[in-house]
Amino acid sequence: MVQTEALMTFVIYFLLLMGLGVYFYRQTTDLEDYLIGGRGMGSWVTALSAQASDMSGWLLMGLPGAVYLGGMAETWIAIGLLLGTFFNWKLVPARLRLYTQETNTMTLPSFFEERFKDPTGLLRTITAILTLFFFTIYSSSGLVAAGRLFEAMFNIDYTTAVLVGAIVVILYTFLGGFLAVSWTDFLQGILMFCAIIIVPLLAYNFVGGADVIIETMEVREISRYLVPRGESFSVLAIISALAWGLGYFGQPHILARFMGVKSVKELPKAMTIAMVWVAISLTGAVIIGLISIPMFEGLAAGTHEKVFVYMIEELFSPWIGGVLLAAILSAIMSTIDSQLLVSSSALAEDLYKKVINNDASRQELIWIGRISVVVISLVALFLALNPENTVLGLVAYAWGGFGAAFGPVVLFALFSKQTTWKSVLIGMITGTVVLVIWKEVGLDGVLYEIVPGFIVNAVVIYLSNLFIKQDNEVVLEEYDKVITQLTDKEVEAEDPVKPVSS
Numbered sequence: 001m002v003q004t005e006a007l008m009t010f011v012i013y014f015l016l017l018m019g020l021g022v023y024f025y026r027q028t029t030d031l032e033d034y035l036i037g038g039r040g041m042g043s044w045v046t047a048l049s050a051q052a053s054d055m056s057g058w059l060l061m062g063l064p065g066a067v068y069l070g071g072m073a074e075t076w077i078a079i080g081l082l083l084g085t086f087f088n089w090k091l092v093p094a095r096l097r098l099y100t101q102e103t104n105t106m107t108l109p110s111f112f113e114e115r116f117k118d119p120t121g122l123l124r125t126i127t128a129i130l131t132l133f134f135f136t137i138y139s140s141s142g143l144v145a146a147g148r149l150f151e152a153m154f155n156i157d158y159t160t161a162v163l164v165g166a167i168v169v170i171l172y173t174f175l176g177g178f179l180a181v182s183w184t185d186f187l188q189g190i191l192m193f194c195a196i197i198i199v200p201l202l203a204y205n206f207v208g209g210a211d212v213i214i215e216t217m218e219v220r221e222i223s224r225y226l227v228p229r230g231e232s233f234s235v236l237a238i239i240s241a242l243a244w245g246l247g248y249f250g251q252p253h254i255l256a257r258f259m260g261v262k263s264v265k266e267l268p269k270a271m272t273i274a275m276v277w278v279a280i281s282l283t284g285a286v287i288i289g290l291i292s293i294p295m296f297e298g299l300a301a302g303t304h305e306k307v308f309v310y311m312i313e314e315l316f317s318p319w320i321g322g323v324l325l326a327a328i329l330s331a332i333m334s335t336i337d338s339q340l341l342v343s344s345s346a347l348a349e350d351l352y353k354k355v356i357n358n359d360a361s362r363q364e365l366i367w368i369g370r371i372s373v374v375v376i377s378l379v380a381l382f383l384a385l386n387p388e389n390t391v392l393g394l395v396a397y398a399w400g401g402f403g404a405a406f407g408p409v410v411l412f413a414l415f416s417k418q419t420t421w422k423s424v425l426i427g428m429i430t431g432t433v434v435l436v437i438w439k440e441v442g443l444d445g446v447l448y449e450i451v452p453g454f455i456v457n458a459v460v461i462y463l464s465n466l467f468i469k470q471d472n473e474v475v476l477e478e479y480d481k482v483i484t485q486l487t488d489k490e491v492e493a494e495d496p497v498k499p500v501s502s
Helices: 004-027 031-039 043-070 072-091 093-102 108-116 122-154 158-207 210-219 235-250 252-260 264-295 304-315 318-356 362-384 391-415 421-440 450-467 473-494
Strands: none
Touching (some): 004 318, 043 072, 043 252, 043 318, 043 391, 108 252, 108 318, 108 473, 122 158, 122 318, 158 318, 210 264, 391 421, 421 450
């Protein structure tokens, strides 16, 4: 698709993003505004920006491509993510919002340090370093997806396509910070939602319905069932797919949305919005993959992640197609911008201020954060320039890394009064080492590396707590205070109208 209409649609879309970046540049006055939007986000923006930043380009490219190759067996990933989304919203947001306000923290590394009162700074520093490492890989996956999109649309060189996508994301993240990122993600979430409903509805009739899809799957010997009948299947493969849900508890770019919500009272509504969005979006992505099986038989190797692009080109006029293809770009950018922002906060707030200049002014930290966006983007860009990378492969490693390193720590921080900084530091390091070794020796082909990493981290923290007792009175008092606040908020939510005392 090289039509002028599609190109103009993308230019208009880019200008809209730039406009939001410039607008929120004027609204960003201090570091709290830049990193978490001044803790003033409502339920709709919190929900849609969290889920849009969560799903990324893999929702419209990686997952449909996987289903195109593997059939219904790949649906276990979607099921795992749906379950993970539910439990993450159920367990984490309220406690994290109250705890980060109580400890006056705006990033995950600083929260870990203040929550456990680590006197050494090691917990904060290591968390920040791991954040930078895994987010650089994660961001590169988005740039790979952007490269695939522009390559398919405009027949331009892959390297040029990646550069164009990187420039746009850097600009509006650099300017507007959390507010720009959250509001663009909100709009992008709506666009993604519309595309993932409209396209499969029309494509289903275009291919001739379910019978044609099933017949083609049988001819090509692609799985028609969640558990293939008459074939050997791996229980570990199903566990690996479901284990994607574990990653939610440790994703800094999603957790940042919980920190920035206006009030705990906004969270029940936000959770409902998020769950509806995720359930429909994941279902739509799987259906797109299934429809593409009869629609695009015999795709060349390495092009399976472009099936949604090909579907839009086949079914829609250039103007409408340009808008729908912008939804794919939305999915890509909504995650990269969030990752760049969290990475920049790790450098500015958790490393620069903590290690280099403890007296740095708020304005100085904002500019350090903005410069960090550029530096991290350049590293991610270098990694993305390898056209052999796949979107799903890069996402899987980074997602698993965050889940294994931070997931158990977040849960123990929010639900365990007796956990100490030494326990979580040992658990975090051990879980990360296990994940990396598991991946490097090739065991990820047997079981997704997040599983052993997450389990080892949690078990080490639990066992360490048996021997290392929490005796810091401030930590114990803060935990009790947060739980009390949580109970009070729940009562207020259930009975918002209180009688006026005489």
